[in-house]
Amino acid sequence: SAVISQKPSRDICQRGTSLTIQCQVDSQVTMMFWYRQQPGQSLTLIATANQGSEATYESGFVIDKFPISRPNLTFSTLTVSNMSPEDSSIYLCSVPDWATDTQYFGPGTRLTVL
Amino acid sequence: GNSVTQMEGPVTLSEEAFLTINCTYTATGYPSLFWYVQYPGEGLQLLLKATKADDKGSNKGFEATYRKETTSFHLEKGSVQVSDSAVYFCALSPRSGTASKLTFGTGTRLQVTL
Numbered sequence: 001s002a003v004i005s006q007k008p009s010r011d012i013c014q015r016g017t018s019l020t021i022q023c024q025v026d027s028q029v030t031m032m033f034w035y036r037q038q039p040g041q042s043l044t045l046i047a048t049a050n051q052g053s054e055a056t057y058e059s060g061f062v063i064d065k066f067p068i069s070r071p072n073l074t075f076s077t078l079t080v081s082n083m084s085p086e087d088s089s090i091y092l093c094s095v096p097d098w099a100t101d102t103q104y105f106g107p108g109t110r111l112t113v114l
Numbered sequence: 115g116n117s118v119t120q121m122e123g124p125v126t127l128s129e130e131a132f133l134t135i136n137c138t139y140t141a142t143g144y145p146s147l148f149w150y151v152q153y154p155g156e157g158l159q160l161l162l163k164a165t166k167a168d169d170k171g172s173n174k175g176f177e178a179t180y181r182k183e184t185t186s187f188h189l190e191k192g193s194v195q196v197s198d199s200a201v202y203f204c205a206l207s208p209r210s211g212t213a214s215k216l217t218f219g220t221g222t223r224l225q226v227t228l
Contacts, residue, residue: 043203
């Protein structure tokens with residue numbers, strides 16, 4: 001199974017600022033995913049990050065708000081730009097495990113926007 | 115589109131009580147079904163899975179049976195422990211080999227007391 005780490009684990013930010021979240025995987029993976037988990041809600045897929053190409057965003061999410069980088073096969077970043085209190089959520093990255101047909105998740109980044 | 119519906123929580127049980135968390139789904143074709151668990155302060159972990167009708171997934175005393183006729187995948191455990199306190203998510207992927215397309219339910223919080 002993949003071991004995934006995220007930084008920071010939590011942060012408190014002021015509205016209008018931006019935060020970059022890092023996701024590191026202990027093995028090379030083609031696809032990485034970014035999810036948002038709003039308070040009391042389920043997980044919503046933000047985008048799929050493929051190495052060497054632009055990220056693919058789900059309906060309701062745009063690159064200007066959530067720019068993603070994928071510089072190599074073990075690392076990705078998600079930036080939450082021009083934050084508002086509505087962006088307060090847990091942000092998780094994950095990678096697929098084709099052998100078990102599921103995903104492994106990082107521990108998440110808990111973001112609070114004041 | 116695909117969807118997953120879980121019973122609302124929180125569910126509060128005494129230690130050694132029987133647990134059932136209901137999950138039903140809507141999907142075309144033959145989805146794979148999963149239960150994930152999120153312990154306090156941690157990311158999601160795969161608890162169990164089933165990939166075809168009548169399959170039973172099991173792990174750590176938890177079980178769930180893939181019921182195509184009722185489109186359900188209810189989670190059960192015969193005797194819960196305090197350490198089982200967590201949020202449980204039911205999820206599906208539309209078919210085998212599509213680990214990238216998980217749809218999650220809203221999660222059910224379980225609180226087990228002594």
